[in-house]
Amino acid sequence: MKLLCFQAKRFRWQTHAKTLPDVPDQDVEEEVAETLVAFIHAEASDEIEERRTSVLRQTLKHMKWLANKRGLKNIVIHSFTHLGGATASPAGAESIIVALAERLRETGYQVWITPFGYFCEWTLDVYGESLAKVWKEIR
Numbered sequence: 501m502k503l504l505c506f507q508a509k510r511f512r513w514q515t516h517a518k519t520l521p522d523v524p525d526q527d528v529e530e531e532v533a534e535t536l537v538a539f540i541h542a543e544a545s546d547e548i549e550e551r552r553t554s555v556l557r558q559t560l561k562h563m564k565w566l567a568n569k570r571g572l573k574n575i576v577i578h579s580f581t582h583l584g585g586a587t588a589s590p591a592g593a594e595s596i597i598v599a600l601a602e603r604l605r606e607t608g609y610q611v612w613i614t615p616f617g618y619f620c621e622w623t624l625d626v627y628g629e630s631l632a633k634v635w636k637e638i639r
Contacts, residue, residue, distance in 0.1 A: 501540065501546050501555045501637070502540075502541040502635070503538055503540055503563075503635065504538075504583060506537045506626045506632060507569070507626065507629075507632040508534075508535050508626050508632075510532065510535070510623070510624075511531065511532055511624050512623040513530060513621065514528065515527055515620055519619055520590055523618070537576045537624065538575065538577050539583065540578065540593075541582070541587070542579070542597070543586045544592075547596075555638050556596065556603070562636050569631055574609070574611075575609050576612045577597050578613075590616075597616065
């Protein structure tokens with residue numbers, strides 16, 4: 501799992517083009533203020549059941565830690581398969597993202613998932629501190 505996270509003043513996204521033919525047609529435009537934005541690259545090895553549990557736990561710990569550094573209770577998760585090479589299957593990546601969102605919601609966060617299987621247009625307004633832009637590899 502690879503993550504690129506931003507502590508954002510605001511994040512706006514809009515569907516642009518479908519990348520997976522089997523996903524439902526969507527025309528979405530949303531914006532969230534005061535949010536952690538997590539670009540997530542799920543890798544093929546993350547789908548292995550023994551590893552999946554550890555990856556989810558470590559990813560949740562990292563995302564909550566980074567959100568709490570600024571007191572953010574909003575989190576946006578965006579599938580971003582451009583952070584590495586060995587990409588998980590679409591179904592595997594989506595199931596990991598959904599599991600992350602469910603667990604975050606259970607602990608009091610409001611969570612959005614950008615439309616899976618779409619390229620999106622973004623507007624990302626990030627804070628200036630170094631901690632507002634963090635790349636992390638979960639092993």
